[in-house]
Amino acid sequence: MAQGICEGIWLKRMLDEIRIPINYTMRILCDNKVAISIAKNLVHHDRTKHVEIDRHFIKEKIDHDIISVDHVPSCRQTADILTKALPRNTYENIRSNLGMIDIYHPD
Structure with a gap:
């Protein structure tokens, strides 16, 4: 902090x-x-x-x-996507909030 x-x-x-x-x-x-x-x-x-x-x-x-x-809450901590291994659900939620897409699995 x-x-x-x-x-x-x-x-x-x-x-x-x-x-x-x-x-x-x-x-x-x-x-x-x-x-x-x-x-x-x-x-x-x-x-x-x-x-x-x-x-x-x-x-x-x-x-x-x-x-x-x-x-x-940890599940809403955006920086965690860059620093931690996250559960898939949390990872996908933060990734979508950042506007990122999975280039290996486009929807």
Whole structure:
């Protein structure tokens, strides 16, 4: 999430430089409910010691309304088609949402 937020802030600054201001909160979609909970609540968790700096960075951006973090189910996570082996049904659904066709099996 922290890397995605940094990329979003960079893009926003680039757009500002070319005089295309973006005046709304960036929306980060995550399929991990635990990561969202940790990002929004700074209560110390024993299993989060290695993400301490990222956690504070994300919480700061949420508090200043720079980003909002929302849950998206894994079956609707479009980027998964490029990074994971998916069940056929999920793969075909995401592929059709992207407007891609199967060149080996045209309908």
